[in-house]
Amino acid sequence: MMSSEVPTYGDPDTRQRILAATWSLVSERGAGFKLRDVAQTSGVSRQAVYLHFGDRAGLLVGLVQHMDDVLDLGASLSHVFEAPTSSELLQRAMRLNTEFWDTVAPVAQVLEAAQHDDQAITAAWRDRMRLRQQVFGMMIQRIADNGQLATGWTIDRGAAMLYAVAGFEPWRELTRELGWDHDTYVEEMTRILTRAMLS
Amino acid sequence: MMSSEVPTYGDPDTRQRILAATWSLVSERGAGFKLRDVAQTSGVSRQAVYLHFGDRAGLLVGLVQHMDDVLDLGASLSHVFEAPTSSELLQRAMRLNTEFWDTVAPVAQVLEAAQHDDQAITAAWRDRMRLRQQVFGMMIQRIADNGQLATGWTIDRGAAMLYAVAGFEPWRELTRELGWDHDTYVEEMTRILTRAMLS
DNA sequence: CGCCTTGCTTTACGCTGTGTCAAGTGAAAC
DNA sequence: GTTTCACTTGACACAGCGTAAAGCAAGGCG
Numbered sequence: 197m198m199s200s201e202v203p204t205y206g207d208p209d210t211r212q213r214i215l216a217a218t219w220s221l222v223s224e225r226g227a228g229f230k231l232r233d234v235a236q237t238s239g240v241s242r243q244a245v246y247l248h249f250g251d252r253a254g255l256l257v258g259l260v261q262h263m264d265d266v267l268d269l270g271a272s273l274s275h276v277f278e279a280p281t282s283s284e285l286l287q288r289a290m291r292l293n294t295e296f297w298d299t300v301a302p303v304a305q306v307l308e309a310a311q312h313d314d315q316a317i318t319a320a321w322r323d324r325m326r327l328r329q330q331v332f333g334m335m336i337q338r339i340a341d342n343g344q345l346a347t348g349w350t351i352d353r354g355a356a357m358l359y360a361v362a363g364f365e366p367w368r369e370l371t372r373e374l375g376w377d378h379d380t381y382v383e384e385m386t387r388i389l390t391r392a393m394l395s
Numbered sequence: 396m397m398s399s400e401v402p403t404y405g406d407p408d409t410r411q412r413i414l415a416a417t418w419s420l421v422s423e424r425g426a427g428f429k430l431r432d433v434a435q436t437s438g439v440s441r442q443a444v445y446l447h448f449g450d451r452a453g454l455l456v457g458l459v460q461h462m463d464d465v466l467d468l469g470a471s472l473s474h475v476f477e478a479p480t481s482s483e484l485l486q487r488a489m490r491l492n493t494e495f496w497d498t499v500a501p502v503a504q505v506l507e508a509a510q511h512d513d514q515a516i517t518a519a520w521r522d523r524m525r526l527r528q529q530v531f532g533m534m535i536q537r538i539a540d541n542g543q544l545a546t547g548w549t550i551d552r553g554a555a556m557l558y559a560v561a562g563f564e565p566w567r568e569l570t571r572e573l574g575w576d577h578d579t580y581v582e583e584m585t586r587i588l589t590r591a592m593l594s
Numbered sequence: 595c596g597c598c599t600t601g602c603t604t605t606a607c608g609c610t611g612t613g614t615c616a617a618g619t620g621a622a623a624c
Numbered sequence: 625g626t627t628t629c630a631c632t633t634g635a636c637a638c639a640g641c642g643t644a645a646a647g648c649a650a651g652g653c654g
Binding site: 322349361384 | 424509521545556579586
């Protein structure tokens with residue numbers, strides 16, 4: 197599960213500082229963030245950014261990696277999967293989900309935006325999303341193993357649906373636009389999923 | 396329900412041609428479309444585009460309007476609301492939904508992307524989304540009137556959830572990334588919604 | 595000790611795309 | 625016959641990205 201060993205240029209510390217600054221600026225200004233500002237905020241010359249990441253797209257790809265490292269979802273996920281019941285599993289998943297999107301939201305927005313534009317960014321982002329699919333797939337599998345998957349669902353389709361419904365946009369609309377707080381999100385998402393998918 | 400009477404510059408035909416070209420180019424190239432290409436494709440000078448729409452953002456706002464006019468959702472919606480049963484109502488809604496996103500997808504992608512960037516675009520897009528919220532709200536109301544809203548749901552929260560789940564990103568992930576066809580989308584969305592929200 | 599490598603900085607420049615400006619044209623309207 | 629409208633043409637300023645080249649400080653190494 198290590199980051200694939202792509203040799204990176206320069207001092208890891210500097211790289212970290214640039215990425216931290218990028219994250220911060222993306223959070224503030226969204227897709228409109230400027231490389232000049234990234235450099236300035238991280239206390240480095242503009243060219244250093246290019247030396248480390250090649251170009252704008254490379255920087256964003258680096259950011260995705262960096263978030264993986266910082267977030268360290270492994271631990272949180274194992275707690276989710278320790279849930280004693282299927283219903284509790286879904287609830288814990290939705291709790292983690294809302295916290296995940298809450299910290300990742302601004303970056304997710306920018307990366308989704310860059311989809312049609314840049315190949316490398318698309319690949320990096322879709323890579324993470326595929327991981328999410330797998331995780332949700334494991335949950336549905338667990339539910340099926342418990343003999344609690346509602347009739348009508350196949351594992352694949354149930355997993356796909358769970359993945360889709362737990363995605364970024366629904367979360368953003370419910371919490372940001374409609375004002376739901378985390379608890380409400382967890383409660384209602386758990387409700388819809390429990391009713392729809394558990395027998 | 397008429398488009399608010401904002402006086403527009405120039406010949407409506409030319410305006411139409413520019414918008415049609417924009418739609419086409421956005422569909423092909425996404426957010427990376429160039430105003431020079433819009434001008435060329437619509438057989439008009441680059442400046443004409445600025446005379447008609449002011450700037451890039453204005454053009455996109457115009458495009459949203461234009462799609463409203465072309466799509467004319469009123470008719471399709473009345474068919475949805477003529478559904479004899481609650482379950483049929485949801486199914487027809489999901490059928491219309493998948494067709495809607497299918498034609499609007501590329502533009503939706505670009506407009507979502509421009510959220511954090513431009514105020515005017517954000518406003519225009521959110522305006523449409525608010526309309527969707529209202530329509531889905533009416534559906535839940537209808538279901539409640541039929542006495543079929545599952546216990547646990549309030550009208551507001553049910554409407555919000557329906558709106559969120561029927562949004563663009565879930566549709567895109569299920570159909571584009573996971574390869575579901577329209578029928579599968581309609582079938583499974585109807586399944587989850589029926590199980591979750593109907594008594 | 596001199597020498598090289600590493601990880602940067604500084605300055606400069608080219609390129610693309612947006613948005614603006616000013617003058618001009620052709621056709622219809624009065 | 626003049627005015628107005630809708631547009632064209634050509635030029636320009638500007639921002640932001642990406643690149644190139646030279647320099648410089650610190651540490652390793654013979």
